[in-house]
Amino acid sequence: xxxxxxxxxxxxxxxxxxxxxxxxxxxxxxxxxxxxxxxxxxxxxxxxxxxxxxxxxxxxxxxxxxxxxxxxxxxxxxxxxxxxxxxxxxxxxxxxxxxxxxxxxxxxxxxxxxxxxxxxxxxxxxxxxxxxxxxxxxxxxxxxxxxxxxxxxxxxxxxxxxxxxxxxxxxxxxxxxxxxxxxxxxxxxxxxxxxxxxxxxxxxxxxxxxxxxxxxxxxxxxxxxxxxxxxxxxxxxxxxxxxxxxxxxxxxxxxxxxxxxxxxxxxxxxxxxxxxxxxxxxxxxxxxxxxxxxxxxxxxxxxxxxxxxxxxxxxxxxxxxxxxxxxxxxxxxxxxxxxxxxxxxxxxxxxxxxxxxxxxxxxxxxxxxxxxxxxxxxxx
Amino acid sequence: xxxxxxxxxxxxxxxxxxxxxxxxxxxxxxxxxxxxxxxxxxxxxxxxxxxxxxxxxxxxxxxxxxxxxxxxxxxxxxxxxxxxxxxxxxxxxxxxxxxxxxxxxxxxxxxxxxxxxxxxxxxxxxxxxxxxxxxxxxxxxxxxxxxxxxxxxxxxxxxxxxxxxxxxxxxxxxxxxxxxxxxxxxxxxxxxxxxxxxxxxxxxxxxxxxxxxxxxxxxxxxxxxxxxxxxxxxxxxxxxxxxxxxxxxxxxxxxxxxxxxxxxxxxxxxxxxxxxxxxxxxxxxxxxxxxxxxxxxxxxxxxxxxxxxxxxxxxxxxxxxxxxxxxxxxxxxxxxxxxxxxxxxxxxxxxxxxxxxxxxxxxxxxxxxxxxxxxxxxxxxxxxxxxxxxxxxxxxxxxxxxxxxxxxxxxxxxxxxxxxxxxxxxxxxxxxxxxxxxxxxxxxxxxxxxxxxxxxxxxxxxxxxxxxxxxxxxxxxxxxxxxxxxxxxxxxxxxxxxxxxxxxxxxxxxxxxxxxxxxxxxxxxxxxxxxxxxxxxxxxxxxxxxxxxxxxxxxxxxxxxxxxxxxxxxxxxxxxxxxxxxxxxxxxxx
Numbered sequence: 001x002x003x004x005x006x007x008x009x010x011x012x013x014x015x016x017x018x019x020x021x022x023x024x025x026x027x028x029x030x031x032x033x034x035x036x037x038x039x040x041x042x043x044x045x046x047x048x049x050x051x052x053x054x055x056x057x058x059x060x061x062x063x064x065x066x067x068x069x070x071x072x073x074x075x076x077x078x079x080x081x082x083x084x085x086x087x088x089x090x091x092x093x094x095x096x097x098x099x100x101x102x103x104x105x106x107x108x109x110x111x112x113x114x115x116x117x118x119x120x121x122x123x124x125x126x127x128x129x130x131x132x133x134x135x136x137x138x139x140x141x142x143x144x145x146x147x148x149x150x151x152x153x154x155x156x157x158x159x160x161x162x163x164x165x166x167x168x169x170x171x172x173x174x175x176x177x178x179x180x181x182x183x184x185x186x187x188x189x190x191x192x193x194x195x196x197x198x199x200x201x202x203x204x205x206x207x208x209x210x211x212x213x214x215x216x217x218x219x220x221x222x223x224x225x226x227x228x229x230x231x232x233x234x235x236x237x238x239x240x241x242x243x244x245x246x247x248x249x250x251x252x253x254x255x256x257x258x259x260x261x262x263x264x265x266x267x268x269x270x271x272x273x274x275x276x277x278x279x280x281x282x283x284x285x286x287x288x289x290x291x292x293x294x295x296x297x298x299x300x301x302x303x304x305x306x307x308x309x310x311x312x313x314x315x316x317x318x319x320x321x322x323x324x325x326x327x328x329x330x331x332x333x334x335x336x337x338x339x340x341x342x343x344x345x346x347x348x349x350x351x352x353x354x355x356x357x358x359x360x361x362x363x364x365x366x367x368x369x370x371x372x373x374x375x376x377x378x379x380x
Numbered sequence: 381x382x383x384x385x386x387x388x389x390x391x392x393x394x395x396x397x398x399x400x401x402x403x404x405x406x407x408x409x410x411x412x413x414x415x416x417x418x419x420x421x422x423x424x425x426x427x428x429x430x431x432x433x434x435x436x437x438x439x440x441x442x443x444x445x446x447x448x449x450x451x452x453x454x455x456x457x458x459x460x461x462x463x464x465x466x467x468x469x470x471x472x473x474x475x476x477x478x479x480x481x482x483x484x485x486x487x488x489x490x491x492x493x494x495x496x497x498x499x500x501x502x503x504x505x506x507x508x509x510x511x512x513x514x515x516x517x518x519x520x521x522x523x524x525x526x527x528x529x530x531x532x533x534x535x536x537x538x539x540x541x542x543x544x545x546x547x548x549x550x551x552x553x554x555x556x557x558x559x560x561x562x563x564x565x566x567x568x569x570x571x572x573x574x575x576x577x578x579x580x581x582x583x584x585x586x587x588x589x590x591x592x593x594x595x596x597x598x599x600x601x602x603x604x605x606x607x608x609x610x611x612x613x614x615x616x617x618x619x620x621x622x623x624x625x626x627x628x629x630x631x632x633x634x635x636x637x638x639x640x641x642x643x644x645x646x647x648x649x650x651x652x653x654x655x656x657x658x659x660x661x662x663x664x665x666x667x668x669x670x671x672x673x674x675x676x677x678x679x680x681x682x683x684x685x686x687x688x689x690x691x692x693x694x695x696x697x698x699x700x701x702x703x704x705x706x707x708x709x710x711x712x713x714x715x716x717x718x719x720x721x722x723x724x725x726x727x728x729x730x731x732x733x734x735x736x737x738x739x740x741x742x743x744x745x746x747x748x749x750x751x752x753x754x755x756x757x758x759x760x761x762x763x764x765x766x767x768x769x770x771x772x773x774x775x776x777x778x779x780x781x782x783x784x785x786x787x788x789x790x791x792x793x794x795x796x797x798x799x800x801x802x803x804x805x806x807x808x809x810x811x812x813x814x815x816x817x818x819x820x821x822x823x824x825x826x827x828x829x830x831x832x833x834x835x836x837x838x839x840x841x842x843x844x845x846x847x848x849x850x851x852x853x854x855x856x857x858x859x860x861x862x863x864x865x866x867x868x869x870x871x872x873x874x875x876x877x878x879x880x881x882x883x884x885x886x887x888x889x890x891x892x893x894x895x896x897x898x899x900x901x902x903x904x905x906x907x908x909x910x911x912x913x914x915x916x917x918x919x920x921x922x923x924x925x926x927x928x929x930x931x932x933x934x935x936x937x938x939x940x941x942x943x944x945x946x947x948x949x950x951x952x953x954x955x956x957x958x959x960x961x962x963x964x965x966x967x968x969x970x
C-alpha cells in the first residue's frame with residue numbers, strides 16, 4: 001500500500017453566486033447570462049482532507065518518546081487551502097488549519113490504533129479570504145480520513161490443512177522494525193473475586209472490596225458487588241506481601257481486626273467469601289466470616305489479530321518474532337479477507353501464551369479506534 | 381488631504397457616532413456617567429468645597445498576587461515584598477483563621493493546599509476536592525465548590541489519601557485535578573462548574589481502577605493546563621499531559637508517557653511494573669516555552685529483578701515543549717532505584733550566578749537527599765549528586781535493611797525556594813531512616829497455602845519505621861549556586877513536609893508538623909521568628925500577597941482539624957497551646 005493515500009470526498013456543490021442574493025440583478029439577467037449561470041452551477045467542488053502518511057508501523061516505546069511521530073494533514077477545496085477549519089483527531093485534540101490549509105498532528109506509533117481525523121467546525125473557515133457558503137460547510141464538514149498504526153502482515157505460506165483438505169493453514173508474520181520484537185502477550189493481572197454477604201446470609205449489594213499495600217503506595221478496588229453480592233477485581237501485588245483489607249458499604253468501612261493484614265500471593269488469583277458483621281465494623285479473620293481459596297486463571301493481555309470473514313477460523317497468538325498462523329476454510333481465504341489488530345484483554349482460567357491457538361469466536365471485533373483493514377502482503 | 385476626503389471622513393465619523401448612539405446598554409451607562417459629570421459640574425459652580433470629594437475617584441486597591449503554585453511559573457517561591465523584615469517580623473500576627481470543618485463538616489482530615497491569591501481573593505482546596513474562594517483579607521467565604529458525589533464516592537471506595545495541593549488559575553477559571561482522575565474548571569467569579577472531564581475520557585487507561593489518583597496542583601500557561609498524576613507505585617504508567625484551558629480537551633495529541641507499556645522494553649517481564657509518575661506540578665520557562673517536570677520511582681519500588689537496566693525516565697527531570705509535549709531533554713537522578721527515591725519535588729527554573737556568570741538553570745532535590753542543577757536549555761549537568769542528608773542504603777534483603785534516607789526522603793514533595801539576591805537555594809529535608817525488605821522469592825510464593833495467611837502475619841513486611849531510639853528530624857540546607865556547595869544546614873524539630881517560601885528581605889518561612897510557623901534568615905539559617913498556630917501537621921508552604929503595599933502570609937494546616945491562617949504585621953500575636961520558642965525573641969504561648 002502506498003504511504004501517500006488520499007481520501008477524497010467529491011461533492012457537487014452549486015456555487016453560490018454573490019449575485020444570487022441580489023434579486024434586482026437577478027431580474028436583469030439576459031438569457032445569455034442565465035446560460036452562463038447554469039454552466040457555473042454545474043461546476044464541481046473537489047474537497048479533500050489528506051494526510052502525508054496514513055499508515056504507520058508499530059514501533060517499540062522509546063525513552064525519548066521518539067515513537068511519537070509527526071504527521072501533516074491538508075484541507076483543500078478546488079485546490080485552494082481551507083484556512084481556519086477546525087479538525088479533530090480521534091475525538092481528542094482539535095486543531096485549526098493554517099494559511100496553507102495544513103495542520104500537524106502527533107501519533108503514538110507504539111500503540112496499535114486507528115485515528116479518525118474529521119472536520120468539525122467551519123464557522124471561521126475561509127477559502128481565498130472568503131467565508132464558506134452553507135453548502136460548502138455542509139460538504140467539507142463531512143470529510144474525514146483515517147490514520148492507522150498497526151503491524152504490517154506478510155503471508156509466508158498457505159498450505160492445505162493435513163486433517164481437513166477444505167481448510168488452509170496460513171502462515172503469517174507481523175512485521176516489526178528491525179531489532180524489535182512483537183509485544184509480549186501474557187498475564188496482566190490476577191483475579192480477586194468472591195461474594196459479600198450479611199450475617200443472615202443475604203447478599204450485600206453495592207459493597208466494594210479494597211486492597212491497599214502496607215506502608216507504601218499501591219491499591220486496588222473492586223466494582224460494587226451485584227445483587228448476588230458478587231464482586232471481582234484484578235490485581236497484581238508487587239510480591240507476595242501484606243495488604244490492608246477493607247470492605248466499603250453504604251458509607252461504612254469494614255476492616256480486619258487491629259494489626260491484622262492480608263497476605264496476598266503474587267502468582268495466583270484468589271476467591272473470597274466475606275461475611276460482614278451485624279455489629280461493629282471488624283471482619284473476623286477466620287472462617288466462616290472470611291474464607292479464601294486459590295482461584296485459577298488470570299487476566300491476559302496483548303495485541304492479537306483477527307480476520308474480516310464470516311467463516312469460523314482458528315488463529316494463534318503471535319510469538320515475539322511476529323509469526324502466527326490462521327486456519328480457515330479455503331473458500332474464505334480465497335476471498336482475500338483483510339485482517340484487523342486489537343488489544344485483547346480477557347480472563348482465562350487456563351494459562352495461554354504466544355503460539356497458542358484461539359477460536360475466532362473469542363476474538364472480539366475491533367472497536368472504532370482499532371485498525372480494521374490490514375491488507376496482508378505476500379512474501380515474495 | 382483633499383476636500384472630498386475630508387468630507388468623507390467627517391461623514392464616516394458622523395455615521396460612527398450615530399451607530400454608537402444606537403447601541404443600548406453601554407450608551408445608557410455612558411449617558412448616566414455623563415449626567416453625573418454634568419451634575420458635578422453644576423455643583424462645582426455653586427459649592428466648590430463640597431464638590432471636591434465627589435470629583436475624586438475612590439482609590440482602587442492595588443494587589444500583588446500569588447497566581448500559580450510556586451508564585452511564578454519557574455516555581456522560585458521568592459516574593460519581592462519588602463514590608464516584612466528581620467527587624468519587624470516579630471510583629472507578625474494572625475489576621476484571621478478558619479477551621480475547614482466548621483465551614484463544611486464533610487471535609488476530610490488533612491490538608492496539603494498551597495493557596496493562590498488573586499486580587500484579594502484566595503483560592504484554596506481541601507482534602508476531598510472541596511474548593512473555596514475566600515475574601516483573602518477577611519476570610520469570608522465568597523463561594524464553595526463541593527465535589528460531586530461521584531468524586532467522593534470513588535475516592536472513599538479507594539480508601540486512598542484524598543490530599544489536594546491546589547488549583548491553577550487562568551482565563552477567569554479555576555482548575556483542579558480531582559481524586560478520581562478528573563479535571564474540573566470552575567468559574568473564578570461564581571464558583572460554578574464550567575467543564576469537568578475524566579482523563580480517561582480521552583486516554584482510557586487513566587482510571588482509579590488501574591491505580592491512578594490525583595493529588596497534584598495543575599499549572600496554567602498559555603491556554604493550556606498541565607497535569608500529571610499520582611500512582612506510580614501502583615504500577616501505573618506515569619505521564620504528563622496538557623489540556624486546553626478553554627474546554628479541557630487535549631492540547632497534545634498524546635501524553636508524554638514516562639515509561640514503556642507493560643510487556644515492552646524494561647517492562648517486558650514484570651507484571652507489576654511501571655512508575656515514573658509525575659507527582660508534582662511542572663515548571664514553565666515562559667522565555668522558551670519549555671515545560672520541566674519530575675518523574676518518580678520505577679515500580680516495583682524495592683524489587684528490581686524484573687525491571688532490568690536503568691529504567692530510563694524514572695527518577696528524572698524531563699523537559700518538553702509546552703505546545704507539543706515533544707522531548708527537549710531528560711536527565712536521570714538515580715538509575716534502577718531500589719529504595720523508592722523519587723525525584724518528587726518539582727524542578728525549579730532559576731537565573732543564578734554560576735562561577736561568576738549568570739545562567740539559567742533547572743534545579744531539583746530528590747528523596748535520595750541529592751541535589752542537581754542542569755543548564756535549562758541543554759540539560760547539561762552543572763552540579764550533580766550534591767548530598768544534603770545521610771546516605772546509606774544497602775540493597776534491600778528479605779531480612780530487612782535500615783536505609784538512609786527513609787521512605788519519605790530526602791526532599792519529598794515539599795518545595796524549595798530560591799533567593800536570587802543571595803544566590804541561594806534552600807532545600808527542605810527529611811532525616812528519618814526506614815527498614816525496607818523485599819518479599820520471599822517466587823518459588824516460596826508458589827508453595828503458599830493461602831488460607832494459612834489470613835490475619836496470621838504480623839504487621840508490615842515491606843516497610844517499617846526506623847527502630848526505636850532513632851528520631852527523625854528535618855533540615856533546611858542552603859546551597860550556593862555559584863559553586864554548588866552547601867553554605868549551611870540547620871536542623872528542624874520535625875521532618876520537613878510543607879516547604880519553603882522566601883522574601884526579598886532575606887527571610888524564609890515554613891510550617892512544621894507541630895503546627896508552628898517559623899522564619900529564618902535566608903543567608904544564615906538563624907531562626908528569627910516562630911509562631912505556634914492552633915493547627916496541626918502543617919504540610920504545605922506559605923503563600924504571600926500584597927494589598928496596597930501591605931504584605932500578607934497565608935498557610936494551611938492539616939490534621940484532624942484542618943485550618944487556614946492569614947498573617948500580617950500588626951495581627952493578633954495570641955498563639956496556640958504547646959508553643960515552645962525556638963528563637964530568642966519569639967512569642968510565648970498563650
